[in-house]
Amino acid sequence: MPFTTAVADCPFKIGHTPLTSYRIKLGAHTHELLVKEEHCNEFGSVKDRVAWYILSKTIEKTGPVKAVVDASSGNYGNALACICERMGIGATIVSSASISAHNAAQIEGSGARLVIAEPKPGETANAARMRVAGEIGQQDGSVFLDQYSNPLNPAAHQNWTAPEVFADGPFDAVFMTSSSGGTSRGFADYLKAHPSRTQLCLVEPESSNAFLDSPSGSTEKLKIPAFGSQRRSSFAGMKPEPGMIRMDEASALAAFTLLHEHGLSKVGLSSVGVMLGAIEWLSRQDKPSRVVCICADGDERYLDEIEARYIPSVGQEAYEAARARLAPVIAGMQRMATVKADAE
Numbered sequence: 371m372p373f374t375t376a377v378a379d380c381p382f383k384i385g386h387t388p389l390t391s392y393r394i395k396l397g398a399h400t401h402e403l404l405v406k407e408e409h410c411n412e413f414g415s416v417k418d419r420v421a422w423y424i425l426s427k428t429i430e431k432t433g434p435v436k437a438v439v440d441a442s443s444g445n446y447g448n449a450l451a452c453i454c455e456r457m458g459i460g461a462t463i464v465s466s467a468s469i470s471a472h473n474a475a476q477i478e479g480s481g482a483r484l485v486i487a488e489p490k491p492g493e494t495a496n497a498a499r500m501r502v503a504g505e506i507g508q509q510d511g512s513v514f515l516d517q518y519s520n521p522l523n524p525a526a527h528q529n530w531t532a533p534e535v536f537a538d539g540p541f542d543a544v545f546m547t548s549s550s551g552g553t554s555r556g557f558a559d560y561l562k563a564h565p566s567r568t569q570l571c572l573v574e575p576e577s578s579n580a581f582l583d584s585p586s587g588s589t590e591k592l593k594i595p596a597f598g599s600q601r602r603s604s605f606a607g608m609k610p611e612p613g614m615i616r617m618d619e620a621s622a623l624a625a626f627t628l629l630h631e632h633g634l635s636k637v638g639l640s641s642v643g644v645m646l647g648a649i650e651w652l653s654r655q656d657k658p659s660r661v662v663c664i665c666a667d668g669d670e671r672y673l674d675e676i677e678a679r680y681i682p683s684v685g686q687e688a689y690e691a692a693r694a695r696l697a698p699v700i701a702g703m704q705r706m707a708t709v710k711a712d713a714e
């Protein structure tokens with residue numbers, strides 16, 4: 371992707387997020403697992419980077435814009451709405467019924483318009499959001515930023531998130547969820563341009579099809595916002611193909627509440643899924659390893675809906691069984707230090 375940017379010019383507190391180190395003993399080896407705490411960005415997620423990057427590059431290219439529209443599962447919409455409010459730009463965010471209550475409230479609180487897209491028969495939630503956002507852009511003249519297909523989305527990570535993360539390398543592997551593929555494509559492009567021994571591994575639930583078909587052909591609905599995606603990513607086709615680890619949502623929920631109870635972490639649900647994928651990978655290694663997880667957002671977006679929405683979505687029994695299985699693993703994690711806190 372051919373873009374470079376002066377991200378240092380970003381007027382918001384985005385980037386230079388902390389990297390927290392955990393020691394974890396699995397079998398005969400003790401590993402280091404690092405967590406890139408993207409919830410520490412000003413508007414609370416890794417999507418702050420993408421919203422600023424796409425908007426600023428668009429303005430740079432076309433001149434000032436009055437109003438923008440885009441599709442989002444929630445975090446990008448939250449970031450874009452807050453940035454637009456500060457910059458005096460109108461914003462329409464098209465999301466799905468699965469948006470978290472936290473993100474919906476933030477978007478509406480910033481003065482942006484929130485539209486919930488209804489999928490047509492056979493259409494994924496993600497595709498419905500894209501369709502409706504495009505239609506609104508055509509109808510009211512708002513600039514459609516098109517994050518799900520815009521090469522500026524992966525470019526934000528290739529030029530900003532990845533160099534920041536790898537400055538604290540080397541790592542044996544880097545883990546993230548696929549979602550709509552922006553982060554993973556950006557990291558893949560970065561690793562292609564900077565060959566290293568680091569493996570790129572995506573973590574997602576069984577029924578996600580973002581880059582590879584679901585191994586079981588499952589079409590069961592995804593339960594955690596942006597943890598995997600049922601639409602093939604517009605950024606698919608990366609070479610070499612990334613490693614893929616399937617992680618069930620009941621385990622992500624169980625580890626989320628366990629990490630919280632132990633006061634070990636404040637990352638969000640997809641991020642905990644990613645950490646579990648990394649732990650699974652580490653448990654298969656025959657030597658001590660050092661890995662990093664890109665943790666997209668924070669627990670504040672999920673805590674108020676854990677009991678009433680997320681646990682019932684996977685079933686109490688599956689959740690309790692996952693908790694029993696994961697309790698010793700989480701208890702064996704030791705939080706060490708923040709490798710880098712707000713460096714600049």
Ligand SMILES: Cc1ncc(COP(=O)(O)O)c(C=O)c1O
Binds near residue numbers: 415417444547641
């Ligand atoms: C909770 C969460 N995890 C992960 C991601 C990463 O998704 P992507 O790489 O498609 O931007 C997002 C993006 O919206 C997200 O909201």
